[in-house]
Amino acid sequence: MESKLSNKISTEAKEDIRELVEKIGRFHNGEIDEDKFKAYRLTRGVYGQRQVGVQMFRTKIPYGRLTSDQLIRIADVSEKYTNGNLHTTTRQNIQLHYVKLDDSPAIWTELEEVGVTAREACGNTVRNVTGSALAGIDPDEPFDITAYAEATFRYFLRNPICQDMGRKIKIAFSSSSKDSAFAYFHDFGFIPVVKTENGKEVRGFKTLIGGGLGAQSIVAKTAFEFLPEDQIIPFTEAAIRVFDRYGEREKRFKARMKFLIDEKRGLGFEKFMELVEKERKSIPHQSYPIDRTLVPELVLPPKQDYPEVAIADEEKYQDWLTSNVFEQKQKGFHGVQIKLSNGNIDAERARKLSAIIKKYAGDDLRITVNQGFLLKYVETKALPVVFNELNALGLAEYGFGTIADITACPGTDTCNLGVSNSTGVAEVLEGIIKEEYKDLIFDADIQIKISGCMNSCGQHMAANIGFHGSSIKNGKLVVPALVVLLGGGVDPEGQGSVGDKVAKLPSKKAPEALRIILDDYKENALPGEYFNSYYRRYGKIYFFDLLKHLIDPNQFIQSDYIDWGATDNFVPAIGVGECAGVSYDVIGTIIDDASEKLSIAKKELTRNEFARVIYNAYNTLVIGAKGLLLSEDVSCNTHIGILRDFDKHFVSTNKFPLEGNFETLVLQINENEPGSDFAIAYLEQAEQFLQDVKAYRARQVAEDTSQKGKLVVDNFYKA
Structure with a gap:
C-alpha cells in the first residue's frame, strides 16, 4: 500500500x-x-x-x-x-x-490522499484551528482570516512545543467583531482589525487569551487590542511555551490555560504576559509574515443557464431563503447554509451534496460551528434549483442558525463522558419550536445548545438557553436530568458571556421548561429585546421560580426515570474521558521517552530545524529528570517544578553528577536565540545528561531490585 x-x-x-x-x-x-x-x-x-x-x-x-x-x-x-x-x-x-x-x-x-489529516485531532495538543465559516464572503469582515487560520494550523502541526502538554490548546479566528467563531471562549482568540498608519491600512488582530467552556467557563481576557498580523504566530508560540512549562498537569480539571492566567489559581495575567515576553528571545521567528496565498484559489461553478424549476412548497422555499441564505460581500453571489440534524449526514447524501457543490457552488465547503454546512458562491439565479436538489436530499430544512437549529453533542450515544441523552431531546425541542414557536425562528436571536455532560462539547455555556446532562438521585432510583442555563453566548455587539445555571430538572421535563421560558419571553420581553437582556432584567431567581415546580421529586412520574431514546429505567454509566495524560507507567519507560525525544532532536538537526532541535532537547532534559524524581516518589505536576525539585533532591544533595544548577542548565532555552551553535551545544548537554540519568538509574536498580519494575501511580506522573 x-x-x-x-x-x-x-x-x-x-x-x-x-x-x-x-x-x-x-x-x-x-x-x-x-x-x-x-x-x-x-x-x-x-x-x-x-x-x-x-x-x-x-x-x-x-x-x-x-x-x-x-x-x-x-x-x-x-x-x-x-x-x-x-x-x-x-x-x-x-x-x-x-x-x-x-x-x-x-x-x-x-x-x-486527499489532504485530510488526523494528526493532533485529539489529546493534549493544539487542537483544530477553528474559524468563522463566513470568512472570505462575510459582508462585515475587515479582511479574510482564512490564510491566517491556515498558517497557524500548519505552524503548530507536529511542532515539538505542543506534543507533550498537560492539556489541550484551542484557537479560533472570527471573521469580524460579531465573533461568530466564539473567540472569547478559546485559549487563543483572534478578531481581525484594520487601522491606518501613515496613510496606509495595516492588518492586525484583537487578541484574546485564556477563555474556555466546560465545568468552569471563563470569558477570555484581551491581551492586545491590536496585534500586528506578523506577530500572531510568534506571540502564540511564546505563550504556548509558557503554558507548557508552568501549566498544571497533576490536576486535570485545573490544567487549562484559563487557570494558569487566573490571579488566584495560577500565575495571574500580568505575570503570564511577562513570561511570554521573556520567552520571545528563544522562538525561531520574531516576525512571521502570513502568506495570503496559502489557501488554494477558489474554483467557481461553471457558467451556465440555470433551468426553470417549479417550487413544490413555496412557503418552505421562502422560509429557507429568509433563514438559510444570505448575500455575500461579492455581489450576485449567495451563501447557502445547510442545517444538519444533530450534525449527522449519511455517506450517500454527502456524495450527492458534493455533486451539487461541483455544479452550483464554489468548491469551498465550510463546516460551521453549529454543526452545519455552508455553500459559497451560489448565484442568485441558481437558488431555486439548488433548493430543489437540497430538498430532495432532506437538506433544505429552514431555520439554520436560529432557535430551531439546536446544537447537540453525541452525548450518551457514543461518548464515554455522556451522563444523559442530548440528541433525542434536541430533536424533540426542535419539533416543539417549529410547531409552536415558528415566529421566534425569524424574529428572535436565540440559540439553544445541549451537551451530554458539563464539559460543553455542545457549547451549552455559550447559549442563550443551554442544557447539560446530569442526574438526580431520588430514593433508590436515579432520574436522567438536564441542567438549565440561561444568558450565555455572544451578543449582537460581539461580547461573550457565560450562561448561569438556573435549575436541574428531569430530562423528560425539558420540553415543558422550554415552553415556560419561551412563553414568558414572548409575554414579558420588550419589543425587539435581546433574550439575554430580558434574562438579566428579570434575574436568575425569577427563572428559578418559574421552573421550580418541575424540580419537585414528589411530582416525578414513571416516564421521568427513562431517558430519551431508552425503554428501561435510567442507570448512570459514565466512563473516563480520554483527553487526560497517562495514569501510570514504569520508570524505565519514562526514561525511554526521554531517549525518543533525543532521537527526534538529532533527526531535526540533520534538517537544520534548530528551534525544533532545541525544544526536543529541552524535553529530553525535563523527562529524564522526571524519571529520577518519580523513582523517589517526588510529585511532578509542572515542568518548572521538575527543574527546581531536581536541584533540591539530586543536585544540591550531590546525588547526581551535575556541574552548576539544573534549572539554569535547562532554562538556557530562554537566554539564547535558536541558532545552530546553541542548538548543537544544548543537544550535547541533553545527551550527556540523559547518559548520566541512565547510569544513575542502573545503579539505583542494582542497589534496590524492587525499583526495577516500579510503577508511578496516578498524580505523580502527569508532568
Whole structure:
C-alpha cells in the first residue's frame, strides 16, 4: 500500500501512519501499556468510544474547509470502515464512529490522499484551528482570516512545543467583531482589525487569551487590542511555551490555560504576559509574515443557464431563503447554509451534496460551528434549483442558525463522558419550536445548545438557553436530568458571556421548561429585546421560580426515570474521558521517552530545524529528570517544578553528577536565540545528561531490585 500511495501522501504523514501501525502491533503484543498507548493514539485522532471494542476516529479540518472531493473521500471511508455516518462537530471537524482500531491506519491513509489529516485531532495538543465559516464572503469582515487560520494550523502541526502538554490548546479566528467563531471562549482568540498608519491600512488582530467552556467557563481576557498580523504566530508560540512549562498537569480539571492566567489559581495575567515576553528571545521567528496565498484559489461553478424549476412548497422555499441564505460581500453571489440534524449526514447524501457543490457552488465547503454546512458562491439565479436538489436530499430544512437549529453533542450515544441523552431531546425541542414557536425562528436571536455532560462539547455555556446532562438521585432510583442555563453566548455587539445555571430538572421535563421560558419571553420581553437582556432584567431567581415546580421529586412520574431514546429505567454509566495524560507507567519507560525525544532532536538537526532541535532537547532534559524524581516518589505536576525539585533532591544533595544548577542548565532555552551553535551545544548537554540519568538509574536498580519494575501511580506522573 505504501509504495502505491507514496506520491499522494506527504513524507511526514507517511511516517505518522507507519508509526501508528507499529504502535498498534506493539500494543496488541503487550509491549505497550494500555494507558501509554491511549496517550499516543489520541494525538492520532483515535478516541475510545462508549461502546467496547470500537473507536471514534476524528479528522482535523482547519476552519472547517473541505473541497467536494475531500467530502466524497470521507463519505467513502465512512461507508467502507464505519457505520456510514459523518458527524460534524462544533470544532468544525468530522468524526467517524464505530471504527476498529486496526482499521485506523487505513482510514488515515485514504484520507491523507486527499489532504485530510488526523494528526493532533485529539489529546493534549493544539487542537483544530477553528474559524468563522463566513470568512472570505462575510459582508462585515475587515479582511479574510482564512490564510491566517491556515498558517497557524500548519505552524503548530507536529511542532515539538505542543506534543507533550498537560492539556489541550484551542484557537479560533472570527471573521469580524460579531465573533461568530466564539473567540472569547478559546485559549487563543483572534478578531481581525484594520487601522491606518501613515496613510496606509495595516492588518492586525484583537487578541484574546485564556477563555474556555466546560465545568468552569471563563470569558477570555484581551491581551492586545491590536496585534500586528506578523506577530500572531510568534506571540502564540511564546505563550504556548509558557503554558507548557508552568501549566498544571497533576490536576486535570485545573490544567487549562484559563487557570494558569487566573490571579488566584495560577500565575495571574500580568505575570503570564511577562513570561511570554521573556520567552520571545528563544522562538525561531520574531516576525512571521502570513502568506495570503496559502489557501488554494477558489474554483467557481461553471457558467451556465440555470433551468426553470417549479417550487413544490413555496412557503418552505421562502422560509429557507429568509433563514438559510444570505448575500455575500461579492455581489450576485449567495451563501447557502445547510442545517444538519444533530450534525449527522449519511455517506450517500454527502456524495450527492458534493455533486451539487461541483455544479452550483464554489468548491469551498465550510463546516460551521453549529454543526452545519455552508455553500459559497451560489448565484442568485441558481437558488431555486439548488433548493430543489437540497430538498430532495432532506437538506433544505429552514431555520439554520436560529432557535430551531439546536446544537447537540453525541452525548450518551457514543461518548464515554455522556451522563444523559442530548440528541433525542434536541430533536424533540426542535419539533416543539417549529410547531409552536415558528415566529421566534425569524424574529428572535436565540440559540439553544445541549451537551451530554458539563464539559460543553455542545457549547451549552455559550447559549442563550443551554442544557447539560446530569442526574438526580431520588430514593433508590436515579432520574436522567438536564441542567438549565440561561444568558450565555455572544451578543449582537460581539461580547461573550457565560450562561448561569438556573435549575436541574428531569430530562423528560425539558420540553415543558422550554415552553415556560419561551412563553414568558414572548409575554414579558420588550419589543425587539435581546433574550439575554430580558434574562438579566428579570434575574436568575425569577427563572428559578418559574421552573421550580418541575424540580419537585414528589411530582416525578414513571416516564421521568427513562431517558430519551431508552425503554428501561435510567442507570448512570459514565466512563473516563480520554483527553487526560497517562495514569501510570514504569520508570524505565519514562526514561525511554526521554531517549525518543533525543532521537527526534538529532533527526531535526540533520534538517537544520534548530528551534525544533532545541525544544526536543529541552524535553529530553525535563523527562529524564522526571524519571529520577518519580523513582523517589517526588510529585511532578509542572515542568518548572521538575527543574527546581531536581536541584533540591539530586543536585544540591550531590546525588547526581551535575556541574552548576539544573534549572539554569535547562532554562538556557530562554537566554539564547535558536541558532545552530546553541542548538548543537544544548543537544550535547541533553545527551550527556540523559547518559548520566541512565547510569544513575542502573545503579539505583542494582542497589534496590524492587525499583526495577516500579510503577508511578496516578498524580505523580502527569508532568
